[in-house]
Amino acid sequence: MNESGLERPQERVGTSIWAAAGLTLARDLRLAFRKRGQLVQPLVFFAIVTTLFPLAISPELSRLRDVAPGVLWVAALLSSQLALEFLFRDDAQDGTLEQYALSGQSLSWLLFAKTAAHWLLTGLPLALMAPLAGLSLGVPVASVPGIVASVAVGSVALSLIGSMGAAITLGVKRSGALLSLLTLPLAMPVLIFGARATELAVKGESYGAPLELLGALAVLGITLAPLATAAAVRVNLE
Amino acid sequence: MAWTWFHRLGSPPYIYNLAARLTPWFAWPATLLMLAGLIDGLVLSPPDYQQGDGFRMMYVHVPTAYMSIMIYTTMAVSAAVGLIWRIKVAHAVAASCAPIGASITLCALVTGSLWGAPMWGTYWEWDPRLTSELILLFLYLGYMGLRSATEDVQRADRISAVLAVVGVVNVPIIHFSVVWWNSLHQGASLMRLGKPTIALSMLIPLLLMLLAFTLFFVAVLLIRLRAEILSRERTASWIREVVTP
Numbered sequence: 001m002n003e004s005g006l007e008r009p010q011e012r013v014g015t016s017i018w019a020a021a022g023l024t025l026a027r028d029l030r031l032a033f034r035k036r037g038q039l040v041q042p043l044v045f046f047a048i049v050t051t052l053f054p055l056a057i058s059p060e061l062s063r064l065r066d067v068a069p070g071v072l073w074v075a076a077l078l079s080s081q082l083a084l085e086f087l088f089r090d091d092a093q094d095g096t097l098e099q100y101a102l103s104g105q106s107l108s109w110l111l112f113a114k115t116a117a118h119w120l121l122t123g124l125p126l127a128l129m130a131p132l133a134g135l136s137l138g139v140p141v142a143s144v145p146g147i148v149a150s151v152a153v154g155s156v157a158l159s160l161i162g163s164m165g166a167a168i169t170l171g172v173k174r175s176g177a178l179l180s181l182l183t184l185p186l187a188m189p190v191l192i193f194g195a196r197a198t199e200l201a202v203k204g205e206s207y208g209a210p211l212e213l214l215g216a217l218a219v220l221g222i223t224l225a226p227l228a229t230a231a232a233v234r235v236n237l238e
Numbered sequence: 239m240a241w242t243w244f245h246r247l248g249s250p251p252y253i254y255n256l257a258a259r260l261t262p263w264f265a266w267p268a269t270l271l272m273l274a275g276l277i278d279g280l281v282l283s284p285p286d287y288q289q290g291d292g293f294r295m296m297y298v299h300v301p302t303a304y305m306s307i308m309i310y311t312t313m314a315v316s317a318a319v320g321l322i323w324r325i326k327v328a329h330a331v332a333a334s335c336a337p338i339g340a341s342i343t344l345c346a347l348v349t350g351s352l353w354g355a356p357m358w359g360t361y362w363e364w365d366p367r368l369t370s371e372l373i374l375l376f377l378y379l380g381y382m383g384l385r386s387a388t389e390d391v392q393r394a395d396r397i398s399a400v401l402a403v404v405g406v407v408n409v410p411i412i413h414f415s416v417v418w419w420n421s422l423h424q425g426a427s428l429m430r431l432g433k434p435t436i437a438l439s440m441l442i443p444l445l446l447m448l449l450a451f452t453l454f455f456v457a458v459l460l461i462r463l464r465a466e467i468l469s470r471e472r473t474a475s476w477i478r479e480v481v482t483p
Contacts, residue, residue: 168401172387181383182401185376186408189415196419217411228404231321235396 020105021113028117042079042122043129049075050133061138068137069198073191075133076126076151080158081183083122085176087114087166088233098237108230115163115226123155139202146201146211153214154194160221161186167232190217248325251476254467257460264460268453275446283439295353297443301451302346303367306374307409309339309455313381314406317399329395330470332402333385334462338455340378347371366417373412377405391470 015023032039053071054064064071091097091114100110130151131144139147165183169175193210200207246252279297286293313335320328350368351361362368381398388394471477 164404168384168397169387171390171393171397172384175387178380178383178387181376182380185373185380185412186404188373189408189411192415192419213415220411224407228400232397232400235393235400238393238396 015105017105017109020103021109021116024100024110024113025117025120028114029120032117032121038083039121042082043125045082046075046079046126046129047133049078050137054137065138065202068134068139069195069202071137072130072134072147072151072198073154073195076130076155076194077158077184077187077191079126080122080155080162081180083118084162084166084183085169085179087118087163088170089166092170092233092236097233101234101237106230107233108226111163111167111229111233112222112226115159115229118163119156119159123159124152126155127152134198134202140204142204143198143201146207147198150194150197150201150207150211150214153211153218154190154197156218157190157214157221158187160218160225161190163229164225164232167229167236170233170236190214193217248323248327250327250330250467250471250474251480253327253330254464254480257464257467261457261460264453264457268450268457271446271450271453275443275450278446279440279443283443284437286440289357292353292356293440295349296440297447299346299349299353300444301447302342302349303371304448305451305455306339306343306346306371308452309335309342310374310378310409311406312459313339314402317402321396321399321403326395326470327467329399330463330466331459332399333395334459334466336378336382336385338458338462340375340382342455343371343375343378347375366413366419369419370413370416373416374409377409381405 050071053067057063057067088097088111091100101107103110127148131139131147134143134147135141161183165179165186168182169179172178193213197207197210197214200210275297280294283294285291313332316328316335317332319325320332347368350371354363355361381401384401385394385398388397468477468481
């Protein structure tokens with residue numbers, strides 16, 4: 001499929017890139033809110049995973065407090081993997097992605113809008129939920145802003161890495177395990193800096209440095225990941 | 239014009255024959271250099287003043303660790319070449335690199351672990367280098383898993399090329415994040431190899447082994463590449479001329 005042969009810029013009418021992104025985002029949000037049950041599943045999963053640790057390690061809050069940052073981040077990383085497999089799958093099957101590719105709009109931009117919707121539906125709720133789980137593990141109330149900030153920023157990078165993985169495995173049937181094998185190694189820097197920021201927040205120290213590194217990863221993801229995602233989607237549409 | 243040599247590199251029969259001709263030129267020097275390096279390293283070079291004879295693991299460990307990264311770079315570069323200029327042979331090179339890279343990475347981990355047991359008293363340490371090497375192994379395995387999960391060869395080529403290129407951007411990030419991760423946690427690690435002075439009598443066998451492993455990799459790559467081309471072009475007519483004696 002040769003993109004330049006299909007695109008006819010002089011005939012492009014109307015829709016600006018912002019409007020196109022807005023429409024894509026709104027469509028994904030609307031579709032997601034029609035299936036509310038699925039929407040809360042990652043959150044419930046996150047809650048269950050954090051519940052497992054007190055049962056497995058010890059119910060003593062002093063011990064849980066030490067492992068809380070790691071527990072929160074591993075749980076957040078795993079829950080962000082849950083919805084990924086279906087990020088592009090339905091749209092690939094019903095031909096929506098092909099229409100995106102043919103629309104004359106930048107495919108990477110539209111896919112970025114879809115990823116943004118994914119973050120609004122999973123990353124942001126996780127960031128709001130993480131302090132609750134943290135408090136149940138005995139972290140001090142004062143650390144709540146740090147936890148919210150680190151999970152919110154880190155999950156941006158996680159969503160973008162995940163969107164690359166989802167696009168790459170689009171052509172693979174039952175891609176769940178493979179998707180995790182591909183995305184988790186790439187997500188390790190996010191885990192390292194995220195857990196570090198949370199740990200410093202829990203200890204009441206300044207968590208600025210790791211949070212800035214998380215922000216840098218998120219910005220790098222925003223600039224590069226949509227390009228890779230679009231390239232992978234194009235290959236899988238061929 | 240002068241570009242014909244470049245175009246010929248994209249032709250599977252030409253590369254198949256070229257690989258066949260080049261293989262001995264890499265395989266024999268690799269064997270000889272490896273023998274020389276092993277004899278020099280295991281017998282002739284003096285024992286380390288601290289580690290005794292244990293340090294001799296270095297002559298296998300350091301080359302494999304270096305190769306694990308070099309093979310990944312080779313794989314990613316040829317995947318990118320295949321993706322950008324749509325050269326099938328470049329994809330075949332990338333596909334042949336992955337299993338070699340994965341086994342070399344495993345060798346580096348195993349030899350490092352065996353070396354660590356007497357020196358550090360533990361087989362595994364969550365040291366930055368060990369951790370990023372382990373993640374590199376996961377990346378290789380992911381690449382191979384993706385290839386084997388995608389049935390159509392052309393699609394497998396292009397989609398795994400995207401992954402390899404993404405990986406090459408991310409590998410340095412992973413590496414440095416892992417380094418910072420550990421340096422934030424604890425002080426200097428036990429592993430202090432490389433940068434400082436190394437005696438000439440130890441350096442020479444090490445360089446011999448590095449060169450030997452590089453040539454070994456090229457030789458194995460050429461053999462694998464021929465097998466890969468054979469399996470991809472199995473319906474092409476030129477194969478019959480090559481295979482029938």
